[in-house]
Amino acid sequence: MSVQATEYRGSIHQQQKELMLQWYAALDRAAGNAAEQPVVSMMVSGNCVELLEGFGAVPLYPEVNALQLAIRHQSLDPILLAEELGYAADNCAYVKADIGAYLKGITPAGGRLPKPTLVLCNFVGCNTYLKWFEHTADLTGAPLYVLDVPFLRSEEPGEADIAYVVRQLKEVVARLESLTGRKFDYDRFQQATAYSAESEGLWSGIKHLAQRSPSPFDAYFDAITLMGPLYVYRARSEGVQFFRDALRELEQKPVSAEDEKFRLVVEGPPPYPYFRAFRDMFARWKACAVASTYSTVGGLWEFGFRHDPEKPFESVARHMLAQNVTNRNYLQRYEQIGHYLRAWDADGLIIHFVKSCRLFSAGQGDMREYFSRMGVPTLYIESDLEDPRYFSEAQTRNRLDAFFESLEHMKRTGARRMPLAAPQPSPLRVL
């Protein structure tokens, strides 16, 4: 078998780079003049960037900084420093890299990172966030607000849950008004939700392009490139423009049947310290991720949810409560993956267990078993999203190669196609 690494690089990659550099430049300016440019530190998961627009505030995402360090092979030193200070080996390495980098004064783009106006812990799903943001607030001396977003316990969030989150969002507004001395611009907030809705629709369109065969879009590796603008810019006109261009470019991207040999669903974030090597392991086999759960950490927009300018606060609350993969339960994640496998017509599932992330990786052994039993070729691999010490290139590649060899065999002999079309049995029902 001849294998060749391929990677698509269109003009949207250049645009993405420029947008992200603009973001880092804004953060750098804010570091020089805090009064002019408010900054809110926040988590990617179910983030409420729309609310920030009401203050013209810029989001600061510690996860994005941490993963940028990892991609640039700069994560190990800060991790080691954090461990010297007492962070345990099994702490989430995002936290260690972020804290260590802060103490070492390392920033991903080389510019300065500001002291946040507010450390806003949008606590969705992951309890590591709480401690992480407490530490950030403590280190930087910035005020902390913990947004308590109840875990999704049913198909839809209840009215009480929504009201509870909306009340807190309004508290955040009041808090930011007193911290910035600015009045909250409700119209701008409303406009931001309108921009978001548009960006989200375009993003969803991009994700649905992967239903084509061959797919012009890799919903794991390419999606990651688009995720930066999605979290930073979706509530702004630049974001809408970017996603409009991206959708157009990808729609017109020429792809031939030979470019795609396998269609996969991927669960879990990538090993960022070895991002390129990992991507090449897929590309060598012409394997395309047609869907991924990781690309829904920020939001589950391909299933129809949009922010709503008619009900801006409520829609932000709904997004945080139910429309991101982190605040949803395991059975809902099974449903999501099962839906991808069917509607995106995938050949198999790859689960990447991330040592850092106990919360979302625990249970993936069962997940593997669940999908294997349904007849889905499923591969389970382990490493880390930030700590390079947990990635073994030879082992990972060996497993992926073996998985693709068996998929190739199945294709060649027509041995097995996923018997997934049948509706799922009752264990999937969420009470």
Add this chain to the structure above:
Amino acid sequence: MKIAAGVDVGSTQTKAVLLGTNGETAMLARALTDTGANVRAAAEAAFGELCRTAGIAHSDVAFIVGTGYGRYNISFGNAQMTEITCHARGAHFLCPGARTVIDMGGQDSKAISVGANGEVLDFVMNDKCAAGTGRFLANAAEVMGIGLDQVGPLSLKAAYPVKIATVCTVFVESDILSYLAQGRKPEDILGGVHLAIAKRTVSLARRVPIEPKIAMTGGVARNCGMVAALEKVLGASVHVSREAHFAGALGAALFALERTDESFESAVWRGEHAGRSRN
């Protein structure tokens, strides 16, 4: 006669198998050498030995498939495949009807669920930890000053196997030393070590459905104590071919043979080709 070879460059040993077919497949030669630091040289040595034993020239070999961790270092190979795919294929050839393959090598152990024609349906492997592998056993043997070829037979004599709680290849040494200090018999300690490895391997293997027949492959398959311990923990019999150690190389050679002849390949996958090893 069409001739093809498989070379399995493992972390500890390099195995090579030469197959010929004239309608019926026969093993013409096999070779075994320590991998050592020079992976490429080990592969060349093993392949050279194959040709010498069979009395053929290198150029007589129509196709060579490399497998094992060192597969990409084989300078003379025509194609590479993972040892997972090759072990399944080799085990199925040696033990027709095998549905589960437990492969224990020097640094990793794996369980493979195998389809009716020797194809991989599913597999699991140990991750970043040598517990449950040949290395764990080699460490234990070394601490006790007993040759690796004797630990298996000795472990079969265990009347009261000790409990080895650790799964760490390094810490097992201190466990063993403390049992020795307590005056426990070497066979009981070894019995415990074998059971510990077997339990770990079986718990790994349970993640793919364990279905009979179960075949064992890899270097550790030569250890009768390990086979017995696995059978005990599984509560089922484990088939071990005399060539089990060569299953990866054999699988690679079978794939290589297919590449020489497409009609042969499709016959194999239609289940119409019954191969037999010469031994």
